[in-house]
Amino acid sequence: MVPIRSVPIEPGSLTYHDLPWIIEHREDRCTLCGQCTSVCPKECLHLTYRRQRLPNLEVLSSKRGSEYRTFVGIRQRTDMVHSCIGCGMCAMVCPNEAISPVPNTVENRTLFLNNQKGEAYKRGGRRNTTGASLLDRIMFDRISMLTDPALDAGRHEFTLSTTIGRILSPEEYLKRIQQGGWIPPTREVFPFVIGSMSFGALSPNMWLGLLQGVAYCNEVLGIPVVMCTGEGGCPPWVLKSPYLKYIILQIASGYFGWDEIIRAIPDMQCDPAAIEIKYGQGAKPGDGGLLMWYKVSKLISRLRGVPEGVDLPSPPVHQTLYSIEESVMKMIQTLSMAFDHKVPVYPKISASTSAKSVLNNLVRNPYAGGLLIDGIDGGTGAAYNVSMDATGHPVASNVRECYLDLAAQGMQNEVPIYAAGGVGKNGNVAQNGMALIMLGASAVHIGKYIMQASAGCLGNEQNRCNVCNVGICPKGITSQNPKLYRRLDPDKVAERVAETFMAIQTDVKKIMAPLGRSQSLPVGMSDAIGINDKDAADRLQIKYVC
Amino acid sequence: MCRLALKTANDPFSPYEVLEAMEAMKEGYDGSGLGLLLRGMEFEDFKYNPRFPILSGIAESKKAWKRLDRFMEDRGYELKYDHKFHTDRSHMDGKDRYRYFLRAYRMPEEFQGKPMGDKDKEDELMETRLALRQDGEKHGGDLSVFSFWPDVAMIKEVGWPLQVGNLLSLHDGQIKSRVCMAQGRQNTNYGINLYACHPFFVQGISTMTNGENTAFVPIRDWLLGQPFKGYMGYQSDSEVFTHILHYTLKQLNLPLQAYKHIITPLSLKELDAHPQGDFLKGLRNVCKRLIIDGPNAVIGTLPDETCLLVMDQKKLRPATVGGRQGAWAIASEMCGVDAMIPDRDPSLDFQPMREHTVIIPPARKELEIWSQYDQFPLSLAA
Structure with a gap:
């Protein structure tokens, strides 16, 4: 036996088949162009000199032994810092299909070592669960037949918009009209809203591309899409532009960017679409926003009013908030007042068993313009893995419960419920969104899906890529490093945003037309849906079908 | 698709006339239900005073009949007239109904001085009807009550229109009315049930429909959440049309023209060009939950004998x-x-388009055809 001290292994040493992704490299195809090594965001590929034994197999000769050749090969590093994330950029740039990462189906030992330097594992992305989600399994089964013919999705007119903002009871509306009272502001928007992703979490090119796409949807395609800023404020030129009306400004517990926003109010050409107050997020409930130091560039530090290169962890709660009543009294009303009571203000919470009590509190607050419930399958740019994977509540039953609670009071949609978290997780964005709408949501927010659809985000639920937190996004979507985000062409992103919403619009019509619905969004049309899971059907109070 | 017929005339006529019109349209229903509503009553053997509310329904057994009697008496109602249909049981088709009834009552003393339109009086009539209905449901459905209102009678039965007419000998001229509406049901998604037969009735307001309301469930859920007790039942998806009309006129106190703006509002683009666009946009927003969908023609009558007809937005x-x-x-x-x-002159017949509300006022001199694009007749909308 070789004495152990002479073998260079440590407790944390790994070999390539301990890693979640194994690089397969075909020597015979490689031209050593070096593109894969230069594109790899983790720098996990390196060129090494290798020696190969070439045995002599000449039977008739008395010559024995082997010959050796030396060659330059590509290998993957096996330390934690450089372990492959499976993004596949190497395969994407290889001119010769010589390289690609494949998932290690045997075992992933980095799970035991991802706490280097005592830091608990943090990442971006979503809860890592694969397979069809509950939303994927909901079917639209009440098809109009015989007496109520199905509509023609291609030729009939459809009203697909939904309302952001408080809706009065009809009696109260008429009373206020007669007495000259305040009518809460509302907006008619497309029911698929681009969810909150901050300027900071996203790269400048990504953000610009999204905004361009949203403006195109509104002004050219006539699809009233709106997008939410997330916590990081909003570039001043956008605040003072006519595009602000397509933007929901988010305020969260770090209040980042709000100095700029408040200062810009006198110069605003139009009102923003809405104000979202973030109290919680589905991906990391009970935890504040997190922008890790890697991404706090000069631009971001200026926008957020903080020093460069420091971690920006927002507190889990608003510092002014001692109770929900406090929140109701102070924040919602104050923000409504800041915009002259002309902009809807609504809170965002993470899905939770306490959602119903929040909702009932909002019902009694005349300034609350809705409630956004973000489920456990929501995405994030940075969070502790344990928060993402294990903390939270699925969105479907939470939304349904809240809707039914309002219905029992004859108030459904007066405080519109918006749902988020895992919509389009497996690509079925329109189906997922419409299922939530029929369960009682007035609109859905999509974040991760829009990154995947419009910018080619590579992240998935098998923990592929998911390095948004450290600013090395290989596509330049969530990086603040110009070398990386220059890879992303904002015009192309805008084009994809437009294409995506055109397709969602068609899909929504294709779902509504067979149900015989065209006059209004089928919010709470629970007779139209079924699921092949008895327990889920009972919980959601929808049909069990098999 | 169901078939609908309504006739309104200054001179009372027999409901059998309307049933014959149903016969003319008989390809369109399957005998799964027939409903009749008569308003402006005249009985051959009784000089009816339109102050007396008429209770309409079916008692399936003597026991139920006795219970009904006792209930009404205990509640302080005095029976003034009990109409006996000349029932030809050969048309009964296997059913064994004990008694179809139309009974006129004098109201309990505390309500006698109050005019119609008084909220307490109207609520009392509705609550009495609902209590009887509940009593019937509690006893295995042995008592069905369709309406309880002055000058209104209702008949509902599962079967073909003429079969039901002959069963109750409606051709004998015993009962006549100035307004009569009938619906022959083509059963679609919901069960065969007496309460599922159109027309539907709540506090003097009644409508019937030939179609399907695909937005039924969210509307029903909203109505059920309202504190008004009369919004119940929903054995048929069309019942919500009646309740929305009631809600519009009685709860919101809006004019009849608002009904169309609530169930099928104009689009936001159309409202931008409307003289009262802002008000109507607000109304559309707050009443969004009452927007109907699917193919429908809604025909209705109001307590003052006004009749109306509106279409769904796609006019299907x-x-x-x-x-x-x-x-x-x-x-x-x-x-x-x-x-x-x-x-009549058939060239003057009118088929309303999606924006129209056809109103036949109680004077029955001419039709009013009101369009949603017209000025809305309400001062607060200005």
């Missing part, structure tokens, strides 16, 4: 109105109008 159902001064008919098919009022 037919309906025609025609007539002459003093007599008008609305039917889902032209042949129905022909059967009810043959002596």
